[in-house]
Amino acid sequence: MPRSRYARSERLFAASSRILAGGVNSPVRAFKSVGGSPIFIERARGAQIEDADGHKYIDFVMSWGPLIHGHAPKGLLRELSRAAARGTSFGAPTELETRLAQRVAMLMPSMERVRFVSSGTEAAMSAVRVARAATKRDRIIKFEGCYHGHADPFLVQAGSGAMTLGVPTSPGVPAAAAADTLLARYNDLESVAQVVRRHRGTIAAIVVEPIAGNMGLVLPNDGFLQGLRSACDRDGIVLIFDEVISGFRASTGGAQELFGVRPDLTVLGKIIGGGLPVGAYGGRRAMMDLVAPAGPVYQAGTLSGNPLAMTAGLWSLQNLSQRLYKQMATLLAQLGGGLADGARDAGVPLQVNAFGSLLTPFFTDRPVRDYESALTADTARYGAFHREMLARGIYLPPSQFEAWFLSGAHTPRDVERTLRAARAAFKQC
Ligand code: KE4
Numbered sequence: 001m002p003r004s005r006y007a008r009s010e011r012l013f014a015a016s017s018r019i020l021a022g023g024v025n026s027p028v029r030a031f032k033s034v035g036g037s038p039i040f041i042e043r044a045r046g047a048q049i050e051d052a053d054g055h056k057y058i059d060f061v062m063s064w065g066p067l068i069h070g071h072a073p074k075g076l077l078r079e080l081s082r083a084a085a086r087g088t089s090f091g092a093p094t095e096l097e098t099r100l101a102q103r104v105a106m107l108m109p110s111m112e113r114v115r116f117v118s119s120g121t122e123a124a125m126s127a128v129r130v131a132r133a134a135t136k137r138d139r140i141i142k143f144e145g146c147y148h149g150h151a152d153p154f155l156v157q158a159g160s161g162a163m164t165l166g167v168p169t170s171p172g173v174p175a176a177a178a179a180d181t182l183l184a185r186y187n188d189l190e191s192v193a194q195v196v197r198r199h200r201g202t203i204a205a206i207v208v209e210p211i212a213g214n215m216g217l218v219l220p221n222d223g224f225l226q227g228l229r230s231a232c233d234r235d236g237i238v239l240i241f242d243e244v245i246s247g248f249r250a251s252t253g254g255a256q257e258l259f260g261v262r263p264d265l266t267v268l269g270k271i272i273g274g275g276l277p278v279g280a281y282g283g284r285r286a287m288m289d290l291v292a293p294a295g296p297v298y299q300a301g302t303l304s305g306n307p308l309a310m311t312a313g314l315w316s317l318q319n320l321s322q323r324l325y326k327q328m329a330t331l332l333a334q335l336g337g338g339l340a341d342g343a344r345d346a347g348v349p350l351q352v353n354a355f356g357s358l359l360t361p362f363f364t365d366r367p368v369r370d371y372e373s374a375l376t377a378d379t380a381r382y383g384a385f386h387r388e389m390l391a392r393g394i395y396l397p398p399s400q401f402e403a404w405f406l407s408g409a410h411t412p413r414d415v416e417r418t419l420r421a422a423r424a425a426f427k428q429c
Helices: 007-016 074-085 095-107 120-135 160-164 175-179 189-198 224-235 254-258 307-318 322-346 379-391 412-428
Strands: 041-045 048-051 056-059 113-117 139-143 181-184 203-208 238-242 265-269 279-283 351-355 358-362
Touching: 056 412, 074 307, 095 113, 095 279, 095 307, 113 120, 120 139, 120 203, 120 238, 120 265, 120 279, 139 189, 175 181, 181 189, 189 203, 189 224, 203 224, 224 238, 238 254, 322 351, 322 358, 322 412, 379 412
Parallel strands: 139 181, 139 203, 203 238, 238 265
Antiparallel strands: 041 048, 048 056, 113 279, 265 279, 351 358
């Protein structure tokens, strides 16, 4: 029996499966929807990762979005080691939190007050709590295929790993919690209007990914976000933009700057922690002043505002630039165009959604504009493509319903190599 190319990762997965639930600490990492055993990562630098068997890959997962400057940038490591030498956590205020909040608010002026937490999930669930307190209403509207973390209110027709594993509505979520979560279709303002009409006066918030990344990448139609703003204004509903992915990914001001729509509350994560555990929510001062200890809405966290995460987030935001966005957009256009050409030449139906530094190739012949059209993608074909690309040194998200992430560390040579591998992989899948 020839030794597997991934023998050590397979051994490590066998060991992890004896102690970790499902062998991983987040479901999408288990490779369930693409087949094969998950590869275990040993180290990474720039756009390259190396697995437990010594294979090197060009990485398009990039830790699912935080690493806009690539893995382990020298400047970030320098700042982090200095911060760590001063202590890793105090459970007390530090100036770092103020400085990062000030930078976030400068880049996203809608965030007049900010609260840091330790994950996007925590940030999203806290934002909903504030909206419910502010409006004294219980219901929320979310969109099919959008993902806002794994708190109960959001695990109804959720995207990301929930969609990947085919459990968009999770067991364990009480019926009462799910009942307060109303569903609408992304890019369909009429579906929103219908839900608002039916539940008028009882809806606290509309929560949306302004650029959806968790059914694969799906962009807002012209007028969609503006339509949500108007619907919220008409009915006293809080508009929450979940910018955990889109924040700072396509512009320094996020989707709210790009599309010129001001949410009442914003949810952030990923890039503002530079790869360390972080989340943040914030918005109108009057609303955020409801949050303890300023107001009665309770939310807390042992590691909220952790100095290492704040240091990494500050370094990441301080190093954003128009040159970086331009560089990533140029590479993205080459990558997206090359994938489309390669698939066409191989007779493989492919729809490439691309924006800023995000991309998803959908294995379908239908344009993908929402959850229903995303579901037409051939996930088995994506799985075969994933395996072929992995064998050629390209590490892609192990799910058709995720986005590929570019960074400032990706080079034109990385894109050329990726497209060469894709041309060969398309012929095999
Ligand atoms: P975290 O709790 O995973 O930090 O953030 C939850 C979250 C909230 N909002 C959006 C728009 C998100 O994309 C996420 C998390 N993103 C997924 C990837 N699509 C995380 C990957 C994983 O679950 O392992």
